[in-house]
Amino acid sequence: MRVGGKDRCAIQEAAGSLDSTFDPNQSAAFSAAPEVQPLLAKELTGDLRCARCKYNLRGLSIRARCPECGMSIRGTILAKVDPHATELQPIYFPRFTAIGLLLWPLAGVLAALFLWCVRASELAGHPAPGWIADGVVLCTLLSGFGAIALVRPHAQIAPDCVARAIVGVLLYLPLALAFHIVLNRIDPIAPTPFVALGQLSTERSAVRLVCDLLLMIIIACLRPNARLFVHRSMLLRSGRVDRQTMLAMVGALAVVTLGDLAHLAGTQFSGGIEQIAQVLGTVLIAVGSMFLTVGMFGILVDMFRIVPAVLSIPVSLESVTDGQFSGSMLSTSSSRVP
Numbered sequence: 638m639r640v641g642g643k644d645r646c647a648i649q650e651a652a653g654s655l656d657s658t659f660d661p662n663q664s665a666a667f668s669a670a671p672e673v674q675p676l677l678a679k680e681l682t683g684d685l686r687c688a689r690c691k692y693n694l695r696g697l698s699i700r701a702r703c704p705e706c707g708m709s710i711r712g713t714i715l716a717k718v719d720p721h722a723t724e725l726q727p728i729y730f731p732r733f734t735a736i737g738l739l740l741w742p743l744a745g746v747l748a749a750l751f752l753w754c755v756r757a758s759e760l761a762g763h764p765a766p767g768w769i770a771d772g773v774v775l776c777t778l779l780s781g782f783g784a785i786a787l788v789r790p791h792a793q794i795a796p797d798c799v800a801r802a803i804v805g806v807l808l809y810l811p812l813a814l815a816f817h818i819v820l821n822r823i824d825p826i827a828p829t830p831f832v833a834l835g836q837l838s839t840e841r842s843a844v845r846l847v848c849d850l851l852l853m854i855i856i857a858c859l860r861p862n863a864r865l866f867v868h869r870s871m872l873l874r875s876g877r878v879d880r881q882t883m884l885a886m887v888g889a890l891a892v893v894t895l896g897d898l899a900h901l902a903g904t905q906f907s908g909g910i911e912q913i914a915q916v917l918g919t920v921l922i923a924v925g926s927m928f929l930t931v932g933m934f935g936i937l938v939d940m941f942r943i944v945p946a947v948l949s950i951p952v953s954l955e956s957v958t959d960g961q962f963s964g965s966m967l968s969t970s971s972s973r974v975p
């Protein structure tokens with residue numbers, strides 16, 4: 638077979654182009670293992686702060702260690718790079734959302750504490766000053782205002798979830814009104830069933846039942862979008878600290894509701910049966926309210942954990958390695974670390 642000058646040239650060209658695509662890293666890959674090992678030697682092209690000391694690791698090899706504290710850079714990648722980063726929608730207004738997310742449970746906790754103050758001063762024999770009852774109503778409204786952050790924090794939220802969240806926020810208005818009626822209208826004119834036996838009021842228990850139901854509906858309405866934020870936080874998503882706090886609060890509310898129903902049933906009787914219903918109802922309300930308050934603190938703690946994930950843009954592997962790696966590298970490298 639005759640190879641002409643022109644043809645030889647073409648072959649050399651082809652060989653040359655083959656050579657240029659075979660960089661030493663790739664040939665090393667073939668000789669080593671059919672894995673992505675050589676890619677691990679590549680450097681970080683984006684900003685990535687060391688998980689331990691916050692030193693910027695940009696420009697260092699992924700196989701290296703932090704020059705400041707010695708932590709392995711792969712460890713930082715595993716801790717900081719979010720495999721779901723590219724799926725997470727950017728939040729429209731991160732600061733307002735973060736403030737709302739904190740205000741929502743913080744005002745709720747304050748409302749609960751004010752309410753405990755009202756009851757505690759009743760038991761102590763000194764009715765609480767009016768501004769404490771006003772504090773319950775005001776904090777309820779503030780909590781609902783904070784919950785606006787849950788309505789549509791970013792794009793691509795299912796319309797029915799947005800609609801549910803709007804309903805949840807709006808229901809804070811009748812809830813605050815119901816608290817106002819119980820604390821500022823009914824309680825000042827008659828002793829509450831918590832201090833005096835035989836003082837059950839149908840009206841009071843009925844309005845309280847409305848409060849219980851409203852709170853349950855509010856929690857059910859806000860929960861789907863609150864879960865979106867739990868998913869945003871790597872820490873909470875990983876399941877290590879994820880709690881079904883809001884479901885537990887619905888359970889606590891069910892106990893409170895049973896207590897109010899016992900009070901309501903008690904109004905139909907007199908004497909011993911009424912008193913038994915009253916004591917039973919009061920115990921249920923106290924226990925349920927305690928768990929409800931604990932649940933609110935739990936949500937407050939969770940929100941403090943979620944806020945950093947709201948304020949910072951999630952770090953994707955692509956953003957720190959110039960898109961050279963896929964997420965599979967994380968699992969490969971972690972299994973390789975001795």
Ligand SMILES: [Zn+2]
Nearest residue numbers: 687690703706
């Ligand atoms: Zn470090």
